[in-house]
Amino acid sequence: MKKKNRINAVNFITCIIFFAVLITFPVITVFTPKEKFSDMENRTLQTMPEASAKTIFDRSYMNKLETYISDHFAGRLSWIKGKTAVETAIGKYERNGIYILKDRLVEKIDEPDYTLIDKSIAAINTFAENNNVPIFFMLVPTSAEIYADQLPAVAPNVDQREIINYAYEGFSKGISTIDVYPTMMAGKFDYSYYRTDHHWTTYGAYLAYTAAGKQMCYTPSDIDMYDIEHASDSFLGSLYSKALYDGVEKDTIDIYHRTDGDNVTEVLVTSEFGKEPASYDSMYFRNYLDVKDKYSTFLGTNQPIVTIRTESNGGKLLMFKDSYAHCYVPFLTEHYSEITLVDMRYIQMSYKQLINPEDYDQVMFLYNASSFMSDINLRKLAYN
Amino acid sequence: MVFSSLTFLYYFLPIVMIVYILLPDRAAIGLPKRKKFIIPARNLLILLTGFFFYAWGEPFYVLLMLLSTAIDYTAGRLMYKYDNNQKMRTVFLVVSVCMNIGLLAVFKYSDFIFDSINGLFGTDITNPVILVNRAINNNIYDFGLSEDRVALPIGISFYTFQSMSYTIDLYMRKINVQKSFIAFTAYVTLFPQIVAGPIVRYEDVAAEIDERTVNINKISEGIGKFVKGLAKKVLLANNIGIIWTQIKAMDYSEISVATAWIGILAFTFQIYFDFSGYSDMAVGLGKMLGFNFPKNFDHPYMSKSISEFWRRWHITLGAWFREYVYIPLGGNRKGMGKTLRNLLIVWGLTGLWHGANWNFIVWGLYFGILIIIERLGWGKLLEKLPTVVSTLYTFLLVIFGWVLFDTNTLSDAFSYIGAMFGATGVLTDNTASYMFSTNIVIFALCIFASTDWFTTLVDVVKKKREKLVMYVTPVLMTVILLLCTSYLVDATYNPFLYFRF
Numbered sequence: 007m008k009k010k011n012r013i014n015a016v017n018f019i020t021c022i023i024f025f026a027v028l029i030t031f032p033v034i035t036v037f038t039p040k041e042k043f044s045d046m047e048n049r050t051l052q053t054m055p056e057a058s059a060k061t062i063f064d065r066s067y068m069n070k071l072e073t074y075i076s077d078h079f080a081g082r083l084s085w086i087k088g089k090t091a092v093e094t095a096i097g098k099y100e101r102n103g104i105y106i107l108k109d110r111l112v113e114k115i116d117e118p119d120y121t122l123i124d125k126s127i128a129a130i131n132t133f134a135e136n137n138n139v140p141i142f143f144m145l146v147p148t149s150a151e152i153y154a155d156q157l158p159a160v161a162p163n164v165d166q167r168e169i170i171n172y173a174y175e176g177f178s179k180g181i182s183t184i185d186v187y188p189t190m191m192a193g194k195f196d197y198s199y200y201r202t203d204h205h206w207t208t209y210g211a212y213l214a215y216t217a218a219g220k221q222m223c224y225t226p227s228d229i230d231m232y233d234i235e236h237a238s239d240s241f242l243g244s245l246y247s248k249a250l251y252d253g254v255e256k257d258t259i260d261i262y263h264r265t266d267g268d269n270v271t272e273v274l275v276t277s278e279f280g281k282e283p284a285s286y287d288s289m290y291f292r293n294y295l296d297v298k299d300k301y302s303t304f305l306g307t308n309q310p311i312v313t314i315r316t317e318s319n320g321g322k323l324l325m326f327k328d329s330y331a332h333c334y335v336p337f338l339t340e341h342y343s344e345i346t347l348v349d350m351r352y353i354q355m356s357y358k359q360l361i362n363p364e365d366y367d368q369v370m371f372l373y374n375a376s377s378f379m380s381d382i383n384l385r386k387l388a389y390n
Numbered sequence: 391m392v393f394s395s396l397t398f399l400y401y402f403l404p405i406v407m408i409v410y411i412l413l414p415d416r417a418a419i420g421l422p423k424r425k426k427f428i429i430p431a432r433n434l435l436i437l438l439t440g441f442f443f444y445a446w447g448e449p450f451y452v453l454l455m456l457l458s459t460a461i462d463y464t465a466g467r468l469m470y471k472y473d474n475n476q477k478m479r480t481v482f483l484v485v486s487v488c489m490n491i492g493l494l495a496v497f498k499y500s501d502f503i504f505d506s507i508n509g510l511f512g513t514d515i516t517n518p519v520i521l522v523n524r525a526i527n528n529n530i531y532d533f534g535l536s537e538d539r540v541a542l543p544i545g546i547s548f549y550t551f552q553s554m555s556y557t558i559d560l561y562m563r564k565i566n567v568q569k570s571f572i573a574f575t576a577y578v579t580l581f582p583q584i585v586a587g588p589i590v591r592y593e594d595v596a597a598e599i600d601e602r603t604v605n606i607n608k609i610s611e612g613i614g615k616f617v618k619g620l621a622k623k624v625l626l627a628n629n630i631g632i633i634w635t636q637i638k639a640m641d642y643s644e645i646s647v648a649t650a651w652i653g654i655l656a657f658t659f660q661i662y663f664d665f666s667g668y669s670d671m672a673v674g675l676g677k678m679l680g681f682n683f684p685k686n687f688d689h690p691y692m693s694k695s696i697s698e699f700w701r702r703w704h705i706t707l708g709a710w711f712r713e714y715v716y717i718p719l720g721g722n723r724k725g726m727g728k729t730l731r732n733l734l735i736v737w738g739l740t741g742l743w744h745g746a747n748w749n750f751i752v753w754g755l756y757f758g759i760l761i762i763i764e765r766l767g768w769g770k771l772l773e774k775l776p777t778v779v780s781t782l783y784t785f786l787l788v789i790f791g792w793v794l795f796d797t798n799t800l801s802d803a804f805s806y807i808g809a810m811f812g813a814t815g816v817l818t819d820n821t822a823s824y825m826f827s828t829n830i831v832i833f834a835l836c837i838f839a840s841t842d843w844f845t846t847l848v849d850v851v852k853k854k855r856e857k858l859v860m861y862v863t864p865v866l867m868t869v870i871l872l873l874c875t876s877y878l879v880d881a882t883y884n885p886f887l888y889f890r891f
Contacts, residue, residue, distance in 0.1 A: 012860065017610035020864040024613045027871055028404040035400075063449050064534040072397045076882035079396055085879035092873065096831035160823035 034080035041078070045298040046247050051077040083250065090251045104249040105150065105157060110201035111245035111254055112150040112157075115164040118379040123169070126381055127176035129388035130371070134180045137363040139324075142222055142370045143177060144184040145170045145378055146206065146214060146330055149199040152190055166375040173378065182221055189217040200257045203243020204376075205301055208260045208333045215337040222368065224320070224341040232262040237292070241300040259300050261290060262336065269317040270339055276311040279360075289314065289336050304332035310352035311360065314345045321367030326350060326384070331372045350383040357387060391446040392585075393616075393671045394623045396878050406439050406581075407678060411604065433576040433599070436679065440579025444544070447585070450533045451497075451543035458493060459578045462486050462553040463571055466560050470567035479561060486557035490550040498547065501540050502746030545585035547743060549578055551710055556592035558714055565596050573599050582675035586668045588686035589706040591713075595681055602680035612677030617867050617874075619670025624874040626839060627663035628881075629832050630656045633825050638796070642805040643814060648822035650809040656829075658792050659836040662691065665704070684709075691788070691840040694780040695772050696760040699788060707743070711736050733765075734758050744795070749803060753794040760787060 044051055055061065055070035062068070079085070090101060099106045103114050134141050150157075151166035167187060174183040190198065190206075190213065198210030206214075212229070219226040241257040274283040294302040305312060308329060322344045325331060331347060338345055346361065353360065363369050373381070391398050413431045445452040465486040472478035495503075496519055504517045523535035535541070556574075559565045568574040577599050583590050637645065637653030645653075669686035676683040686706050693699035700708050716736045722729040734755065741754015764772065772780045790807060797803040805813070826833070838844065852859045 017607045020610040032400045085876040089876040089880045098828050
């Protein structure tokens with residue numbers, strides 16, 4: 007009889023726990039305020055759908071309601087982190103396209119599509135033919151390449167050296183290629199790539215800036231010429247958002263201030279064509295230090311055209327770029343009187359309607375290898 | 391709605407269970423047994439929740455299910471009414487069976503039939519179902535019915551087979567008529583089993599439909615079964631399935647031998663844990679509601695022959711075909727020739743039941759032929775072989791079966807089997823090593839969970855440390871439930887980062 011009582015007691019406890027779990031989380035969910043936007047995922051969360059005959063019969067009501075329920079499930083991000091921790095413990099080191107390495111996250115790069123790359127190369131060669139101006143090309147390897155030795159040998163990882171070489175060999179003679187690969191490799195033990203973001207750090211950009219000096223005819227400043235400000239030490243970047251893995255240290259956002267003072271006079275940001283550009287007096291948008299996307303402190307988010315004017319008496323530089331340029335450009339301000347950044351993703355017309363490259367003394371392309379190999383916008387440079 | 395969703399687990403299930411338990415139970419409130427208005431309360435709840443559960447996924451075709459249920463119910467009542475008139479009884483049976491088979495023919499096989507006709511004669515006949523759908527959408531109300539291919543109503547293969555079991559058994563006088571429309575509809579719409587089985591024959595639950603008890607011990611047992619099924623589905627099937635999804639999409643003329651084997655092994659485990667997990671959840675939910683559903687899987691991958699495999703895999707389907715096709719055709723009692731014919735018919739139909747596609751038919755006949763070979767004497771020899779050999783033999787043949795089952799066309803199936811035997815000339819590559827090394831724990835868990843080793847282990851420990859097992863069980867249940875939840879929440883994690891910015 008005693009044994010039977012014990013069985014009953016255990017069964018009773020089982021029922022209580024099971025239903026307690028099943029009731030607690032929905033109740034918490036229902037009574038907590040609902041976020042509209044997920045910073046971590048950079049997407050709008052599902053709102054409560056409205057039922058109508060139409061939405062019920064085409065099932066969109068049910069689908070949206072299920073999304074609503076999971077989007078607002080109590081403790082959602084903690085649940086996901088819990089799963090990541092379990093997966094890591096059982097030997098999985100890839101998550102949502104991110105490799106989890108010993109002390110950092112790196113983005114897994116898909117196998118390149120060489121037809122895309124060929125189109126970009128052809129367009130850039132056309133551009134070089136049409137414009138009589140010195141052209142420089144810098145392709146930066148991403149952290150997946152630099153820290154490839156920390157990845158197990160069987161993990162698929164694209165050889166970025168090969169892609170950079172392929173592009174450099176494809177460019178016509180007039181284009182000077184800047185090979186920062188060895189520089190970045192040599193800097194791998196310094197803090198030159200973020201641990202939780204897909205960008206290089208300000209220091210990484212500084213290394214490349216130093217390496218490019220000789221070809222681009224400027225004398226790079228010594229590191230002692232800068233006061234380094236640790237503007238934030240709680241940066242969790244895009245790789246973190248994808249992996250939601252807590253085992254990696256947060257990143258630091260460093261801003262390099264010249265000891266002899268900032269010489270930037272004006273930063274003009276064109277976010278929409280036909281509108282007057284907005285004018286700022288600094289390259290640093292410090293309001294981003296308080297939000298998740300802290301990298302945007304450097305020159306803000308991506309914009310079609312940004313022009314930086316300085317007190318320098320150097321030449322004028324035109325730069326086609328991705329976001330790797332944002333923390334790189336500040337180093338150039340002492341060598342150029344004007345730098346114009348063009349983001350081809352937002353330029354739908356011929357570039358000639360916006361700028362004349364021959365008005366500039368130099369043209370520079372700055373892309374990371376990953377964004378270059380999947381780029382579908384550089385080909386627009388072949389338009390007339 | 392599926393069991394392995396947050397919506398079901400955290401909203402539907404707790405609400406239904408609480409209301410169900412709170413509804414008055416005849417015994418609990420001390421009413422005499424035949425008071426009619428009490429028991430229908432729970433059956434009515436089952437009916438309504440089942441309707442809601444089904445309509446969540448099929449807001450239009452839920453009407454089809456109700457129609458089919460109403461016809462079978464009426465056929466049953468009429469058979470009872472004309473109890474002495476065998477001819478009339480036969481008519482009602484024929485109506486019910488034709489209606490159910492007709493529904494399957496129209497909604498499951500019509501595309502296949504018209505595709506085959508068009509392919510064979512070079513014609514371009516539109517499936518009339520599509521024409522009807524168009525007419526409904528345009529003239530009555532835009533229900534969003536498919537105007538391209540016929541959409542298979544969820545669970546139609548299961549509920550038609552279940553209702554048919556009622557009218558056939560009634561005709562054979564194996565069961566009593568169900569007079570209550572609510573009770574009969576509750577049987578069909580019983581949400582644990584409506585969309586994916588087990589195929590619960592009316593006979594299995596006839597008594598429980600009218601009279602069942604729910605208590606803490608049964609609910610607790612049901613919870614155990616349910617959580618076990620949930621873990622099989624969410625932790626094992628979904629994860630190992632990722633591997634197969636990737637490999638299935640590859641070019642079979644380029645994959646290495648190792649990749650091909652890893653892929654099909656992954657599917658072998660995926661389909662088992664997916665299906666048996668779903669069945670376990672159904673059985674568990676049934677228990678919570680006071681029903682005892684039949685077992686659907688019994689460690690099939692430990693079988694030592696193909697015949698045994700099919701006695702352990704999707705048991706309720708095999709039983710259905712044996713009961714309603716094989717035996718009525720004469721089974722094995724009418725000589726070897728007839729037996730072989732009957733086996734081929736049953737296995738062709740079993741294949742076809744899984745889907746309207748040549749792959750499934752060939753897959754079914756493949757097993758039919760293997761079973762015939764075992765019948766003809768090979769089975770006797772198999773029994774004499776060491777267990778390791780006969781188990782491996784069975785497992786390998788089942789694996790080849792899964793290639794037929796899950797590749798898109800027969801020619802894909804053959805090139806995949808070619809790859810497994812080295813047609814591409816590459817033994818192993820990085821893809822294989824990567825997939826294997828990062829999933830080694832999941833593979834190990836799958837192998838372990840496919841056997842009865844865990845139950846045996848628990849039994850051994852139970853003998854020595856009974857209390858320990860008793861106390862650990864609820865803890866383990868909780869941990870697995872929480873773990874499954876985190877996997878379900880993560881399935882919806884959808885980072886949309888402007889990565890190239």
